[in-house]
Amino acid sequence: VWTPANIAEQLVGGVRDRIGAGRAICGLSGGVDSAVAAALVQRAIGDRLTCVFVDHGLLRQGEREQVQQDFVAATGAKLVTVDAVQTFVTELAGVSDPEEKRKIIGREFIRSFESAVADLADGGVDFLVQGTLYPDVVESGGGTGTANIKSHHNVGGLPDDLEFQLVEPLRLLFKDEVRAVGRELGLPEEIVGRQPFPGPGLAIRIVGEVTPDRLATLRRADAIAREELTAAGLDQQIWQCPVVLLADVRSVGVQGDGRTYGHPIVLRPVSSEDAMTADWSRLPYDVLERISTRITNEVAEVNRVVLDVTSKPPGTIEWE
Numbered sequence: 476v477w478t479p480a481n482i483a484e485q486l487v488g489g490v491r492d493r494i495g496a497g498r499a500i501c502g503l504s505g506g507v508d509s510a511v512a513a514a515l516v517q518r519a520i521g522d523r524l525t526c527v528f529v530d531h532g533l534l535r536q537g538e539r540e541q542v543q544q545d546f547v548a549a550t551g552a553k554l555v556t557v558d559a560v561q562t563f564v565t566e567l568a569g570v571s572d573p574e575e576k577r578k579i580i581g582r583e584f585i586r587s588f589e590s591a592v593a594d595l596a597d598g599g600v601d602f603l604v605q606g607t608l609y610p611d612v613v614e615s616g617g618g619t620g621t622a623n624i625k626s627h628h629n630v631g632g633l634p635d636d637l638e639f640q641l642v643e644p645l646r647l648l649f650k651d652e653v654r655a656v657g658r659e660l661g662l663p664e665e666i667v668g669r670q671p672f673p674g675p676g677l678a679i680r681i682v683g684e685v686t687p688d689r690l691a692t693l694r695r696a697d698a699i700a701r702e703e704l705t706a707a708g709l710d711q712q713i714w715q716c717p718v719v720l721l722a723d724v725r726s727v728g729v730q731g732d733g734r735t736y737g738h739p740i741v742l743r744p745v746s747s748e749d750a751m752t753a754d755w756s757r758l759p760y761d762v763l764e765r766i767s768t769r770i771t772n773e774v775a776e777v778n779r780v781v782l783d784v785t786s787k788p789p790g791t792i793e794w795e
């Protein structure tokens with residue numbers, strides 16, 4: 476019988492057999508898949524698993540804490556955090572092209588990950604855990620795949636000379652099954668119920684150059700939108716809602732007793748089954764109004780909030 480409990484038990488047993496007395500590492504992205512994969516492997520081999528989380532400074536408000544506190548509290552996993560904020564900011568300076576941003580982020584992510592692995596005091600890592608799901612396996616042609624960091628699968632992979640054996644405990648599961656297994660393993664709803672978030676993070680939601688100030692602006696606007704969507708009980712109804720800063724666009728506004736010349740924020744709420752196609756979500760006007768009022772009141776650099784009403788195709792979900 477398919478129950479989350481016996482699936483989890485079976486997967487844990489499989490991982491235990493596979494890894495034996497070996498050691499493993501797992502890159503955590505903050506997303507659901509890598510968190511559940513890591514929790515399973517932790518259950519199987521305890522602290523012979525080391526989780527690595529790269530903070531590239533392109534995360535949303537509270538994400539680093541979520542991984543460091545909630546994930547660790549729920550699993551007891553050994554976690555190494557690489558603080559790479561300064562490196563990413565420096566490497567991204569002056570870059571506006573979306574593909575160029577992805578390339579830089581992919582490259583720097585791998586460097587940070589490698590340096591964390593090289594630093595592991597207990598050395599001798601044989602296995603790399605990935606949160607590959609069944610749809611990923613199908614999409615990549617059913618092969619065993621290369622050693623990619625799942626959340627960054629389309630921004631770059633690990634180099635060939637990193638010779639780990641792959642452990643992919645979720646390769647036969649769909650997203651909703653992964654969530655059920657995650658709940659079974661005691662992961663909190665903030666982690667298992669999370670909406671998709673791209674590996675390159677907020678960098679591809681700033682149209683224009685990525686700077687620390689712009690990241691701070693977008694992070695505040697995004698936190699407000701998420702808070703209001705959650706408060707309105709809409710998290711389950713929408714697939715995800717990118718919040719985008721048009722950093723190179725300004726428009727005139729009036730606020731308090733004066734003229735403003737600020738940036739627009741775009742709300743991109745979508746409904747979707749698999750992100751291959753999507754429709755724009757018909758959010759209630761009162762929720763949109765609250766988000767708009769709060770963002771323009773609370774985020775100084777933003778004086779206009781606009782709604783993206785484009786389906787995919789022709790639009791993509793993300794703006795970059």
Ligand code: XMP
Binds near residue numbers: 628
């Ligand atoms: P698009 O924008 O292509 O997005 O309609 C489809 C889904 O993929 C996510 N996305 C990414 N995820 N790295 C990722 O890990 C990326 O470079 C990337 N680009 C888009 C997006 O959030 C949506 O869920």
